[in-house]
Amino acid sequence: MTLEQEIKKRRTFGIIAHPDAGKTTLTEKLLLFGGAIQTAGAVKSNKIDMGTRSDWMDIEKQRGISVATSVMGFEYKDLKINILDTPGHEDFAEDTYRTLTAVDSVIMVIDCVKGVEQQTEKLMAVCRMRNTPVICFINKLDREGRDAFDLLDEIEEKLGIKVRPMSWPIGMGKSLRGVYNMYENNLNLYEPNKTKKVTDVVEIKGINDPEIEKHLPESAVATLREEVELVNGVYDELDVDAYKNGDVAPVFFGSAVNNFGIRELLDCFIDLAPAPKARETEERKIEPTESKFTGFIFKIHANMDPKHRNRIAFARVCSGRFLRGSNYFHVRQNKNFRFSNATAFMAQQKETIDEAFPGDIVGLYDTGNLKIGDTLTEGEKGLYKGIPSFSPELFKEVTNLDAMKSKQLEKGLDQLMDEGVAQLFTYEMGSRKVVGTVGALQFEVLQHRLLNEYNAKARFDSVNIYKACWISAADSDKLDAFVKDKYRHIAKDKEGKLVFMAESKAWLQMVQENFPDIDFHYISEF
Known part of the structure; x- marks a missing residue:
């Protein structure tokens, strides 16, 4: 496969949200739908003895929150998906800000009960600085939440971005019946299921198809048709270029804990989300299709394996092809290093890889030579634009x-x-x-x-x-x-x-x- 084909196959994105909006749960369910795991864990659950794959530090398991960015990759419909699950807690916001430099797009999770919260606004501001494309997932539909139109208005007002609903809820909380998928024109009927994939999809020929009436009560059908007509009247058709420029956010509704609305989100995401893009160094803009390898370090983690006191630097591949065992130029130290150990991640589970392409996140074993913000190249001396440290509070x-x-x-x-x-x-x-x-x-x-x-x-x-x-x-x-x-x-x-x-x-x-x-x-x- 050519370098261009490998690049087109890749989607690298971060999942961001206010604490407890369900971000780590959504990450887990995307892995489930992508076939990377067979049964999903839960962030907080007494009944399920499995912790989530992305929260693996002891303190994360104890508190039920994410305090470090996790990197996970999986294959879905012939595409390579790289997910970076970030800490939602504001005390760890800096890790999230740095992670956003390594992604090409983001999925923002919003709690349908609480709406847009403070940390969501801060994270959105970081996305706006880089014109990062955003897809919104309004989560927890299984709870009695706020009116869908009110939530959309709040997103536009507080986050300063236009929205376009791509799916629409049929009820909410106890009255939740399903989701109408406007992107693919089908009906996804709701059935609570916390560990397996929900695939009960009814194919229809638009909102007026009589087939809908076989699956929903008359009152629910009437309300759905009225609301979808209103949506189409109020919101413009999705402009894909506007989405890729960070000007409009497609919106999906669902319940991550019940695996509901996830497939619609994932299928639309792989169609719309950008493949790896060009990136700026201090010297010039580097295209991902350039033959020579370049990349930068956006995160370092010590002791991922408590039995071995190792230190892993997370590198985002920006151009060319990374080859394990090759010598690469460390721009800050002005000398070459050989990386004989390179890994890909499924949370803390690692596997050795021989090559990686733009958009991939590679773990490099390190003894202290690499720092956050470092650039690695095949000889070029330009540094990727820095990842700053902010003055502490x-x-x-x-x-x-x-x-x-x-x-x-x-x-x-x-x-x-x-x-x-x-x-x-x-x-x-x-x-x-x-x-x-x-x-x-x-x-x-x-x-x-x-x-x-x-x-x-x-x-x-x-x-x-x-x-x-x-x-x-x-x-x-x-x-x-x-x-x-x-x-x-x-x-x-x-x-x-x-x-x-x-x-x-x-x-x-x-x-x-x-x-x-x-x-x-x-x-x-x-």
Whole structure:
């Protein structure tokens, strides 16, 4: 198969949502419909003894939430589908933001009871920055949710994107009868089923086909016809180019936990969603069809297998063909590396692969040479545009509780910071170590993983810091003078960049006014 044919076969997308909207459950059910698994697990369930494939860390299983991005691939209708299931919890938003740089489109899950929530709006803003194509899946139809038209209005208003319903619910909650699939002109009758595929589809010749009346009560048929007529009158026909430009979102309705409405979503997705696209480096735009391999690291995970202290870097292939065992140029370090171990993922289950193509996510075993944002090529020196770190919201000082385990703690902090779970700032004076995160739950995750994966006991103590600002100046002498003047408040990040640790908003504003030649940055890429 040619490179062009391999590229056309691939669809790489992320699943994003506010916490508890059913995102991880939807991921599981897409795997089920894609034939990648035979029985779906459940994120929270006492009756089903199987956990979901995408939540595999101990703390994820305990809490029923995703705290790390999972990568899964499967084949469906001669296409290679790559899913990146992201954390929904806002405390882990930065992992989600980075993951969105590695996908070509997204499916956004919205709870039909709660509608558009705060985290959904933030994630949509990130999609809009890159014009990422979005498909909406309105989930939990088996519950008494809000009116479908009200939900569509809210999506347009709060997320700033036009919508086009591609399926329509027949009832909701206890009165749920099915979904009318406007994209394929068929009727999917509802039957609760949490573990097997639902395939009870009635083929019809449009909304006025008398066949519908054989399967639904008269009142439900009348309401359905009236609502579909209204939908077609209010919403324009789907413009595929507008969808691919991120201007309009196709919308589907269903119940992920009951495997309902999933097939419609998946079949439409593979038709509409873009194959791997061109990507910008600092030097030029690189087309996926170019013969030479390029790719970038968007995620690093230590200890995916607790029995082996390994470290895996997730690389998105952007162009050419990746070949296991080949030497590739590491742009930041300006030298070649050979990757003899390359894996593909089904959550934590890995298999060795010999080659990969644009759109594929490859796991590379690493001993500390790779960092988030690194570019690998066949010799070209352009870096893919950076994956920034954002200034954290919360700060705590690390206190070692076992002096005999100092090396383990240092190694654990070093590796976990490489994952981007949090950021480490080391003060110039006294070598105090402060961890910054975007949410309180990350400290709990860090403490849990340091103890269970590195046998290091640490405490995180509150510290009086308002904001960490990366600093720079056109005049190096003035920067040196500022560092000397504010020595007690200067730290370095993991990359050795200078950071000013401000104790309050008012004080930061005063320092900025007093030192106009110093630039204060809230994002590490500047």
